[in-house]
Every structure is written in C-alpha cells, then in structure tokens.
Amino acid sequence: MIASAPYLLSRSLEKHLIPNFGMLRDFLRCDKSTVTAIRRSPRILLQGFEATVNPVVKILRDNGVRESSIVWLVKCQSRTMITSCNRLEEIVEKTKGMGFDDPSAAKFAVAMLAVMGMSESTWERKLDAYSKWGWSRDDAMSAFVKSPWCMTLSEEKITAVMGFFVEEMGFESSFLLRHPRLMSLSLEKRIRPRCLVFKHLASQGLMKTKIGLTTLLTIYEEDFLEKFLIPHIGEAPELLDIYREEKHKATGALVP
Template sequence: MVRTRPGLLAASLEKTLKPKIKIFQDLGFSDNDIAEIISNGPWCLKRSADNRFMPTLSVLKSLLGSSAEVAKVLKISGWYLTIDLKKTLVANIEFLESCGVDTEQIIKQIYNFPRFLLHSPTDMKKFVKKVDEMGTCRSSRLFIHAVRVVSSMTDENWELKLKHFSELGFSKDDIFKMFKKSPPVFAVSPRKLKEVKEILLATGKYDLSCIVNDPTSLICSVENKIKPRMLVLGILDNKNLIKKWPSLTTISRLPESKFWEKFVQPYLNEVGELYMVNSALKGRRDATILSSA
C-alpha cells in the first residue's frame, strides 16, 4: 500500500487516517473488510471524511442494504469512495428507472460492472439514445445489458464494431437483430467473431441466418465448446448416427453434462476418446473414457 501511495507516510494519523477507519467501524465493517478495502484502494484515505466518505458510504448502504454488501462492492472497486455518487450513481439509477429498467437489475450492475453506473448522467443518456436507435425495447430484460455494452466503447470503436459485422457478411438488419437478441456479442473481439463464424459455416449445416437467430453462439468458447461439439457432430453425421444437427441454440446453451448424455455417451465407441481429448467438460476432464473403435 505504501509503495503505491507513499504520501500516506506523511499523512496525519489522528486527523487523516483514524477518522476514516472509525467511520468504517461505526458503520459495522469488520476489521478484515476495512483492511482489504484500504489495501485495494489506499487513495481513498486522502478523501474528505465529511464530504466524501460519509456521503458515499451512506448512499451505498441505502442502495445495497447492509455494510457487508457495501464492503463487497468497495473490495471490487474503491473508485466509489473517490466520486460524488449523488451526481453519478444515484442520478444514473434514477434515469434508468425512468426508462423502465427494474431497480434490481440496475443494482446487480454495481456488483458485476461497478464502473458502468459511474459514467456522467450526460453520457448515460447518450448511451440510452444509441440503444434506442438500435431498436432494443426499453421493456426488454436485455435493455440494461445493451446500454452497458454501448457504454464500454467509444463512438469510434462502436462504428468499427458495426463495420466488422458488415464485413463478415451481416446486413444492417441482421446486426440490429443480433444486438437486440444478445448485446454482449458486441463485446466479442473481431478475431473471435470471424473464427466462430468460419467454424460454423464450414460444417455446411449452419448459415448466417442461423447465427442471426441465435447470436449467443458467437460468445461461446471456441476451444472448449464450439470445436469439440462440431467435431463430435461431424463424426456422428458421417457415420449416419444422427438424422439432424441440433440448432445453434442447443449448441450454445445445452449444458455440458446434457450434451455428453445426448451426443457422446450413446456413441462412446465412435467419439468417446476424441471428445475427452478435445472437450473441456467440467467434472469430466480427468475421467478416462476408452474407445473400443
């Protein structure tokens, strides 16, 4: 901590450090929580106790319900103790609520993407406007995720992302449809988007329309899910063991154990050993499946 903030050595123990620690203690924070919060964000000790510390902790506790929950957030992002939350976090929450977003959904963002709600209210309104223009309905449970994804990119990077989808062969309508169905797809790297698309189309069983209808397939791990499952299905198809390939919805969302039960276990002689080598099925990586083929 001293290495990152050597100025703390010159700080007054009585006037600067102890008052901050006492505020944490008075609000019910454990000694371990206090130590971890300060260790992760020592700069917070340089902030005003009355003008920053108390207001910030009060706002967070009113939103999250307890000091234990506040501690979870501050361990993730000490930035909350350096920003005027009434002008950022509170204002953004109120604005998103006015857009029809469920409060519980908004609060979850504090834990999962702590900096998302710390944008300026002006920027947040711009993000929402862009999502509206993309056609995502405000009543959709995916609306806030769409806003978050947009907030993670500069205008230039957003345009580059749209251009890349276009270069992959997707029409403007396709792009808008995919964004509405699965906003996180727009956070996937261009290299991965291209790789997944090529793997899926190379099977001859899927085309661009399949991807548009279920873009979550673009988020899946290439090495741990897409490739192993395509290999298995390809072998089963060549041996006429399956009449129809599963939809991309099944490919991307079927739990690993269920995929195993449906497409691997009944055909261990054909694909058992191969699948164990190439897949990353949780709980089965160390299992020994011998192929008698």
C-alpha cells in the same frame, strides 16, 4: 484494492467507509456483490454511495429499466456506469432509438453497455468484421437487436467464431444471423468441443433426435453430457476422446 486506491485510507472508517459500504450492501443485498462493485470502482467508497451510485440508479429507474438489470449494472459495471452518469439519459435514448424500445427487457441493459462502451470508429470496425462474412449493416443491426452481446465482442472474436462455423462446420453465415446469441459463447470451451461431438454423431448416423445445434450449444454442461455424449460412448467410444481433447486444449485441465 487498497494498493490500487490508497486514497481510501484518508476517509473515516466509522463515519464514511462503513456507512457507505452498508448503503451499497443494502442495495445489492449481498456482501460478495458489494465487494465486486467496489473493486471495479473504489470511487463508490471514496465519494460515497449517494454521490456515485444513487444518481445512476435514479436515472435508470426513472427510465423504466428493470430492477434486476440495475443491480447487475451496479455490481458488474460500476466503473462504466458511474463515469458515464452525466450522459446516461442520452445513452438510454440512443439505445431506444436503435430498436430497444422496452427498457424493462433484460437485453436493454446489455444494449446500453454496447452503446456506452464504443466509439463510432469501434462500432464501424465491428460492422466491417461482420460484413466480411456477408452480413449487411442491416443484418448486423438486426442481430444486435436480437442479441446485443454480439456487438460487444472484439473483432478477433467475431472473426474466429464466424470462421469456425463457416469454414470448419460448413454453415452459411446466415445461420449465425438467425441465432446471434451463439456468437457470445466461448469458442474454445463450448462451441468447438460440442460442435465436434455433434459433427461426429451426425457422420456416424447417431443423431436420433431432431434437436437443433443451437439447443445443443446452449444447454447446461450436465444436460449436454447426459443427452449427447454418455448415451453414445458404447457405440462411439472415440467421442469421449474428442471431447476431452478439446476441453483440455481450452482449459488446460483434464476432463474426467
């Protein structure tokens, strides 16, 4: 961090760096989170907590954004929030106008980041990426309101996930319109391995429960293994090989 921000060495350790680190730590309530925020924006230490973080926190609190979301934004998006502080009020209002009328909702912070981080041309490119799979602009905006992460994805990720569900799994693109949060899951690490297990179970008539694919994709890894893989190894031992191979492709690590 010092190598990338050597100007920090010019500030007094006792009078400036330590007190400002302390103020940020008091707000985030965690040393690790404090270091994360500073790594993302060393300006916090250079210019001070009061000049950088405090104005952001005040604007968000005044607009009703929930405290846990404010902490997350300061920790994980400190650079973006600080550099956008002078137009934060405008961003909050624009986000509300896009269908997010409750700033205290958890997804409001994610929607803000999407609005904040994209130019009009980037926004249009993402709408175009969805339109290639049959979504209208209204469809894309409806999905955005349900799960704002879907508009933070790259056009390449949108195309890859849509292509997998439509071309490999045989779903209509409207399936993802109903469940847009699936778009943000990792295709290689989660969607593909679990979907191939699901597909194999269904083809062998081993899906005894009516649990939906969305649940299968969103439950914790341990629950997925216990409910969908381990109970069927005796009847379909190849399941383990299918899952191991896909996870190995994604992570490069062998799955026990």
